[in-house]
Amino acid sequence: MKRRPLIVGNWKMYKSIPETITLVNVIKAGLYKVAGVDVAVCPPFTSLKAASETLEGAKIDLGAQDMCSEVEGAFTGAISPLMLKDVRCRYVILGHSERRKIFGETNGEINRKISTALRFSFVPILCVGETLEERESKRAFEVVKEQFDTCLIGLAASDIERVVIAYEPVWAIGTGRTATPEQAEQMHSYIRRLLKEKYGEVVSERVRILYGGSVKPDNIALLMAKSNVDGALVGGASIKGESFIQIVTNALPEPLLEPVRR
Numbered sequence: 001m002k003r004r005p006l007i008v009g010n011w012k013m014y015k016s017i018p019e020t021i022t023l024v025n026v027i028k029a030g031l032y033k034v035a036g037v038d039v040a041v042c043p044p045f046t047s048l049k050a051a052s053e054t055l056e057g058a059k060i061d062l063g064a065q066d067m068c069s070e071v072e073g074a075f076t077g078a079i080s081p082l083m084l085k086d087v088r089c090r091y092v093i094l095g096h097s098e099r100r101k102i103f104g105e106t107n108g109e110i111n112r113k114i115s116t117a118l119r120f121s122f123v124p125i126l127c128v129g130e131t132l133e134e135r136e137s138k139r140a141f142e143v144v145k146e147q148f149d150t151c152l153i154g155l156a157a158s159d160i161e162r163v164v165i166a167y168e169p170v171w172a173i174g175t176g177r178t179a180t181p182e183q184a185e186q187m188h189s190y191i192r193r194l195l196k197e198k199y200g201e202v203v204s205e206r207v208r209i210l211y212g213g214s215v216k217p218d219n220i221a222l223l224m225a226k227s228n229v230d231g232a233l234v235g236g237a238s239i240k241g242e243s244f245i246q247i248v249t250n251a252l253p254e255p256l257l258e259p260v261r262r
């Protein structure tokens with residue numbers, strides 16, 4: 001089954017509001033004719049409203065980089081799903097390795113966030129991936145399985161269909177060292193197998209599995225050529241307009257050009 005490709009830009013802690021408006025305008029102009037691929041940008045929280053307004057009329061979606069599992073209350077510094085609805089986010093990245101490592105997020109917390117995200121009709125992008133040490137000690141598959149199992153506890157097959165999974169080997173993030181297309185495919189097909197075992201064939205064939213970790217305009221095509229790689233979660237290369245545009249266009253074998261949707 002052919003899944004619709006998805007390219008997501010994770011801007012991390014970069015871009016002021018004016019810089020966001022400039023970058024979104026560049027991306028919008030560069031991609032206005034590209035079809036056959038879903039595209040989303042995930043600026044920092046303070047830029048979401050400006051990005052949302054600037055994206056008006058474009059076929060590019062907005063996403064957040066994290067979200068609180070609670071809806072309202074005394075949670076200093078946290079951002080609620082209602083607030084993300086306010087600015088018309090469609091996606092929310094959850095369990096990014098930087099959140100896990102720097103902010104101590106656990107699989108259990110990520111699981112609660114995913115449930116909340118689904119309850120509010122967001123598309124959660126669940127990040128999984130092993131560290132270099134885990135890969136070298138041949139535990140990569142075991143670690144990803146543990147993240148997969150725990151982060152998705154309690155979710156029904158109908159929920160899982162709406163989840164996007166991003167395989168991001170930690171050793172490839174921001175390092176310039178990309179997993180080879182074969183390494184990516186090996187883990188993606190393993191994740192697809194886990195999906196099939198737990199939620200059945202139909203669901204497993206519908207879930208999009210993105211690759212993340214030093215994705216660039218010159219390596220995206222070979223990654224996308226693998227049958228279980230359905231798109232990319234792009235960090236560093238997504239905050240430069242030209243490179244993000246090229247990643248999106250190079251992700252498709254033959255970019256379809258069609259008139260603007262709205």
Ligand code: PGA
Nearest residue numbers: 173174213214234235236
């Ligand atoms: P990178 O980051 O593309 O800069 O390696 C990917 C990510 O952290 O999602």
